Amino acid sequence: MGVTAATVGDNRGVSDTDHPEAESTPSEAPDRAEQVIGEQDFGSDTVTIHRSPRYFRFMIAGVIAGVIAALVLTFAFPQPAGFNPAQIFGFLGLLCVVAGIVLGSAVALIIDRVSRRRAKTIQMERVGSSADESLDN
Secondary structure, eight states: OOOOOOOTTOOTTOOOSSOGGGSOOGGGHHHHHHHTTTEEEEEEEEEEEOOOOOHHHHHHHHHHHHHHHHHHHHHHSOOOTTOOHHHHHHHHHHHHHHHHHHHHHHHHHHHHHHHHHTOEEEEEEEEEEHHHHHHHO
16 A cells, blocks of 8 residues: 655645645646556545553553562561561562552553543545555565
């Protein structure tokens, strides 16, 4: 699928009220027709576009929050007999990192659902040229 190249100032046949001299005249119509020779219309689709969060980044933020929580919890309470601080940090780290990943993913899902409410539906036209078809084969 190709995109027709446009020159600077070319508004594809739409009148320009700011620059009346830039409006196309009937004598320019053959030039415009020469630009689109070889393009075919493959139809149109209705698509929905919206911003979505990057889930992996939210999971990494959850891991970092889990490690910090494990570190705080390790030294917040008195040390139990038979365990050193490294063992306590390891146990709490496993639990807090998993909980952080789950919470980070949940926050990303909530943000994704909220962003879908502001999604826009647009009409997309598929345009291609015979050169694009030969590349696909």
